[in-house]
Amino acid sequence: MALPAFFSAAPGIVLRDPLAELLGAAEGGLIEYGYADAVRLAGHSCPTVAGAYLMARAALRALYPDAVPERGSVVVTMSMAEEEGTTGVIAQVFTLLTGAAGNNGFHGIGGHHARHGLLRYGSNDLSCIAGFCRSDTGDTVYVSMDLSSVSPAPQMRMLMGRALAADATDAERAAFASVWQDRVRKLLLQHAEDARVIKVVRR
Template identity: 75%
Template structure:
């Protein structure tokens, strides 16, 4: 595959998945994720997919400040309904990274490693995108993103209109794609740890 080079420079996530360890899928259960994994899952790269990836990263880092995050050890509650806006897309990225799945998830082995039911919708907290809760100790963080600090290029709308036209040239479509991905690049490389853009906070 020929993916944009900046994907490989985006922050990566190292987690431990006890199920992967039990079944011999990964030595020590260690799994590493990169932004390209989220792109493969979604089939595209956009600020929403990148923001979801960074929110998952921020949420897990806040929940496990001194240890590797445990994949399958977190319950995710989305604030909005599954069909509302980009909620479903974001939730898919959260599932990829955390292992938390809706009712179609893994049922477990011997009552352990259950993944289904760990992803829920309609939590109703409009101040965040989702809440991440550790199953072992109940610690909870709320994650959110604000992309106003990473605005699209001024010419984005015009380039998109031309790229979507039936008679668009290859050069016009490439120009739009370049500007589109540059916003994703700025988000991933310049704002991954910017608390004004990606937030993970505990609530009393």
């Protein structure tokens, strides 16, 4: 599987999943996630997927500043409805990293490790994309992103039009893909820690 080299250079995150530990899926329950995992989940790489990955990573680090974040112990509440805009795509990436699932999620073992109902929609809080709340402490952070400073290349629209054309050449498709992924690369490698782009706030 040949992925762009910058995927592996993007910041990762180590989480502890007590369910994985219980079932022997990972020693100590420790699981390391990287951007490539989000790409495999979504089936593509774009600023939305990259931004969702960075927002979830930032939220978990804020909720667990002195400890390894615990997967399966965070309630995620999306501001918009599931079918609205890119909400569903972003929520899937949030689920990947937090374990929070909707009503179709895992119901637990012996009253423990349930994941269903931890992902919710429609808070209508227009100041953020989602809220992340620790189920043990109630500590909550709110995430959003502003990609205006990571603008697409001026030729993006023209290249996209050519790449989507029925008579597009391999070279034209490659040119578009290169410019498209360059924006993702900049977001992941230059703005992962940029609080103006990936915003995490407490209220």
